[in-house]
Amino acid sequence: MEQEYASTLLENAVSELSRLPGIGRKTALRLALHILRQEERMGVGLGEAIINMRRGIKYCRLCHNISETDECAICSNPMRDSSTVCVVESVKDVMSFENTRQYSGLYHVLGGVISPMDGVGPDQLEIDSLVERVQSGEVKEVILALSATMEGETTNFYIYRKLGTLPVKITQLARGVSVGNEIEYTDEVTLGRSLLNRTLFTDSFNNAK
Amino acid sequence: MEQEYASTLLENAVSELSRLPGIGRKTALRLALHILRQEERMGVGLGEAIINMRRGIKYCRLCHNISETDECAICSNPMRDSSTVCVVESVKDVMSFENTRQYSGLYHVLGGVISPMDGVGPDQLEIDSLVERVQSGEVKEVILALSATMEGETTNFYIYRKLGTLPVKITQLARGVSVGNEIEYTDEVTLGRSLLNRTLFTDSFNNAK
Numbered sequence: 001m002e003q004e005y006a007s008t009l010l011e012n013a014v015s016e017l018s019r020l021p022g023i024g025r026k027t028a029l030r031l032a033l034h035i036l037r038q039e040e041r042m043g044v045g046l047g048e049a050i051i052n053m054r055r056g057i058k059y060c061r062l063c064h065n066i067s068e069t070d071e072c073a074i075c076s077n078p079m080r081d082s083s084t085v086c087v088v089e090s091v092k093d094v095m096s097f098e099n100t101r102q103y104s105g106l107y108h109v110l111g112g113v114i115s116p117m118d119g120v121g122p123d124q125l126e127i128d129s130l131v132e133r134v135q136s137g138e139v140k141e142v143i144l145a146l147s148a149t150m151e152g153e154t155t156n157f158y159i160y161r162k163l164g165t166l167p168v169k170i171t172q173l174a175r176g177v178s179v180g181n182e183i184e185y186t187d188e189v190t191l192g193r194s195l196l197n198r199t200l201f202t203d204s205f206n207n208a209k
Numbered sequence: 210m211e212q213e214y215a216s217t218l219l220e221n222a223v224s225e226l227s228r229l230p231g232i233g234r235k236t237a238l239r240l241a242l243h244i245l246r247q248e249e250r251m252g253v254g255l256g257e258a259i260i261n262m263r264r265g266i267k268y269c270r271l272c273h274n275i276s277e278t279d280e281c282a283i284c285s286n287p288m289r290d291s292s293t294v295c296v297v298e299s300v301k302d303v304m305s306f307e308n309t310r311q312y313s314g315l316y317h318v319l320g321g322v323i324s325p326m327d328g329v330g331p332d333q334l335e336i337d338s339l340v341e342r343v344q345s346g347e348v349k350e351v352i353l354a355l356s357a358t359m360e361g362e363t364t365n366f367y368i369y370r371k372l373g374t375l376p377v378k379i380t381q382l383a384r385g386v387s388v389g390n391e392i393e394y395t396d397e398v399t400l401g402r403s404l405l406n407r408t409l410f411t412d413s414f415n416n417a418k
Contacts, residue, residue, distance in 0.1 A: 006303065007277050013262040016255040020240050031229050033300060035263060036275060043263030046225040047256040053222040054244055054252030066245060068216050091242060094215065 010036075062133070064109040064126050066091050074098075074106060081105045083140040087130060087159065089113055089147065097145070105143075108133065113146055113155040122158055130159065134166050144172040219245075271342070273318040273335050275300050283307075283315060290314045292349040296339065296368065298322055298356065306354070314352070317342065322360040323367055331367055339368065343375050353381040 005011040010032055017028035035043040059065070060072035063085075067073065074080060074094075084105030088094055094107050110125045133139060142163060146152035160170055176194035177186050186194075214220040219241055226237035244252040268274070269281035272294075276282065283289060283303075293314030297303055303316050319334045342348060351372060355361035369379055385403035386395050395403075 006275050006281060006283075006300070007262075007266055009258075009262040009265045009277060010275060013258040016258040019251070019255070021243050022236070022239075027231070029301070030231075032262065034230050035259060036266060036300075040263055042228070044260050046228070047258075047260035047263070049218075049222040049225040049256075050244060050259070051253050051256035053216075053218040053241065054249055054256070056218045057216055057245060066215050066219060068218060072215060074215075091215070091245075092238070 059109075063107045064111065064129070065094050065107055079104070082138055084143065085130075085133065085139050085141070086143040086145050088145050089152075093145070105141075110146075110155070113149075113151040114158055115151045125155070127159060127162060131162050131166075134163055134168050139168055141169040141171060144170065148173075148175060268318075272316045273320065273338070274303050274316055288313070291347055293352065294339075294342065294348050294350070295352040295354050297354050298361075302354070314350075319355075319364070322355055322358075322364040324360045334364070336368060336371060340371050340375075343372055343377050348377055350378040350380060353379065357382075357384060 005014065013032045013035075014025060014028045017023055017031055018025045020028075023031070035046065056068055057066050058068070058070075060067040060075055061070055062075045063072060065072045065074065069076070081104050085108050086097060086103060086105055087108045087110060088097065089110055089112060091109060094109060097103050097107070108126065108130050110127065110130075112120050112125055114120060114122055114125065130142075134142065142159075144156045144159060146155050156172060163170060174197060175190060176197065177183065177190065183191070214223065222241045222244075223234060223237045226232055226240055227234045229237075232240070244255065265277055266275050267277070267279075269276040269284055270279055271284045272281060274281045274283065278285070290313050294317050295306060295312060295314055296317045296319060297306065298319055298321060300318060303318060306312050306316070317335065317339050319336065319339075321329050321334055323329060323331055323334065339351075343351065351368075353365045353368060355364050365381060372379060383406060384399060385406065386392065386399065392400070
């Protein structure tokens with residue numbers, strides 16, 4: 001049975017909220033009634049923050065990360081090493097790498113990975129613009145930092161083939177046992193890769209410094 | 210470690226979204242990035258729906274249900290029986306009773322129940338306005354439809370005492386086995402009440418008609 005709402009304004013807000021991922025009509029109604037119980041300032045602030053974000057944020061013309069300006073804060077920062085480009089799936093991955101504070105190069109946000117099952121082909125991703133960036137000459141290393149899934153590996157390989165003839169070093173993230181994980185629960189493929197790519201024990205001290 | 214955002218517009222939207230109940234910063238970020246991936250129309254529509262709802266919805270001066278006008282659609286409907294008032298905790302409860310399509314009287318939304326633990330006393334609830342409504346004379350029956358919890362029962366009793374001297378019939382919702390529930394999993398207090406208040410078997414046919 002369709003729920004009856006006392007007001008079309010409430011009905012609209014519930015409909016819009018329930019279009020968000022993971023939010024059904026029941027949760028949307030709970031959120032809307034919560035907003036109604038708060039001071040007007042709070043609900044209006046939420047609405048305005050969403051509108052301002054959606055209207056104000058664009059994508060960096062170089063790396064396709066979100067940005068409030070034509071070129072994002074990372075691309076336009078002269079302290080960053082513009083000879084290294086880390087290729088990631090999404091804006092969120094940029095945040096994750098930035099939070100490690102271990103990387104001072106630039107990024108390139110693909111906007112996804114090749115996934116024929118989901119109808120995502122290379123043309124929907126920012127792969128051509130990556131090739132152009134590398135062709136322009138400044139980039140010396142491309143770090144492939146996509147998920148270690150079949151789709152991620154496929155995309156890695158596709159990019160590798162596309163960049164193959166250009167004079168650029170192509171690296172990928174180390175595969176190995178996750179820090180904090182027990183060997184017992186690590187899968188065999190990962191264990192095999194972590195054996196093959198073992199590093200000098202003393203290097204872990206040097207990296208920690 | 211505090212997450213770094215690429216943009217203060219994003220940061221603001223995430224902060225505002227994470228003030229909603231049940232939405233932490235991780236979920237808020239996921240929602241914000243989802244909104245950014247959609248067409249501008251959708252994000253702006255969501256923001257505007259929230260603002261319009263918060264600015265446009267007020268509370269009915271009679272029953273305190275949400276309304277777009279001074280008097281809500283239920284109170285101003287001449288087809289409804291204005292001699293019966295059903296006392297409920299919240300706006301959501303009005304919707305629940307309306308959805309049963311079994312009730313044609315009016316409502317009175319208290320805005321909660323008496324709960325000293327949460328610092329809610331009778332003064333924060335719409336009890337005085339209920340007494341005034343009954344004093345005005347038109348009301349013949351007050352149905353107490355609060356939760357069957359200690360707080361609900363306390364509030365029921367408080368209202369009963371307040372209305373005690375007025376010429377009005379005070380009823381409460383039947384307590385009994387929930388429809389669809391098994392006896393095995395029904396608690397003893399409910400079973401006891403359902404025995405005491407047993408109804409004629411033939412009445413269930415009559416009610417179903």
